[in-house]
Amino acid sequence: MTTQKVSGHENLFWRNGIIYIRYKTKNRTHWISTKKKTIAQAIRTRIYRDFLSMSREEFILMRQEEVKRDERLIEIIGKKYLAHCKRMGRRDMEARTGCINRLILDFKGKPVEEFNRDHMEMFRDKLADSLILGERNKSGKLMSPSTVNRYLEYASSFFTFCRKARLIKVNPCDDVDRLRVTSKKERFVDIEEGEKLLDAAEPWFQPWIIFAIEMGCRKGEMVKLEWSDINPRRGRYGYVTFRDSKNDTTVAIPMSERAAKALKTIPRRLDHPHPFSDSEGNTLKNDSERGYDDWPLQKALRVCHQDIGACEASFSRF
Secondary structure, X not given: OOXXXXXXXXXXXXXXXXXXXXXXXXXXXXXXXXXXXXXXXHOOOHHHHHHHHOOHHHHHHHHXXXXXXXXXXXXXXXXXXXXXXXXXXXXXXXXXXXHHHHHHHHXXXXXXXHOOHHHHHHHHHXXXXXXXXXXXXXXXXXXXXXXXXXXXXXXXXXXXXXXXXXXXXXXXXXXXXXXXXXXXXXXXXXXXHHHHHHHHOOHHHHHHHHHHHHHOOOHHHHHHOOHHHEEOOOOOOOEEEEOOOOOOOOEEEEOOHHHHXXXXXXXXXXXXXXXXXXXXXXEOOOHHHHOHHHOHHHHHHHHOOOOHHHHHHHOOOO
């Protein structure tokens, strides 16, 4: 890297088109970028004015404090936290990343030690405003009070990480009130609703609905299910093993007679191991990859004119 001294200014140097301030300590030479390309702009920067007005010891102390402060910015610590979660093998990395990115967006340039309860209540209120405005996430789902509370839990985990690193003394999320979550009473599909959904669904998708109603499984569990997870010889009608569920558990559930019959109507393909695929034999993906409106259940709900809120509550696991 070529260095050229700026004429008339003893401590200013050109380096690759940018003007730097050079100062020395006992062990090394330090270069501070003014981020300016012209002399007139460089000499008007705050860092250069401080350099001229302070003694060398005061300037070095000020720079050390600024470096420490920059290392504690939320965007820097946030990246370290996400890297830590990835090393620990956290399965909900997408949601944690979304929470940290939201924190950085709202409080960029703020050191973590300056956060308090008021800041986290402001963060919660902004998320609640998104809930009121009906914003959707990447999967196309509406923001819910439970999602806001989950973001607060992730934020609390982040500040716990900061506290263990001795960057803060108190977790600012500890005394923040969570939103009230009202769970609907109807969490199941009655016979009439099930029949309407079957009549409205495409023929290839009807076994999905029957299997979901009978087994009470989530959509993601059905998408990841493989033929090797189905044991038709165990029990009366067979067992299904759901692996790596949302709660990081693996469970084996006995099939009902209706679920076993629905499974038998699905042709077994040799080109991929998943029993549940679309009409062309392609493995279905998550909402974020397919799009919210493309999901066959949503089409069936629109066709049979059901109340969206009630149906989403009934099929919350699906």
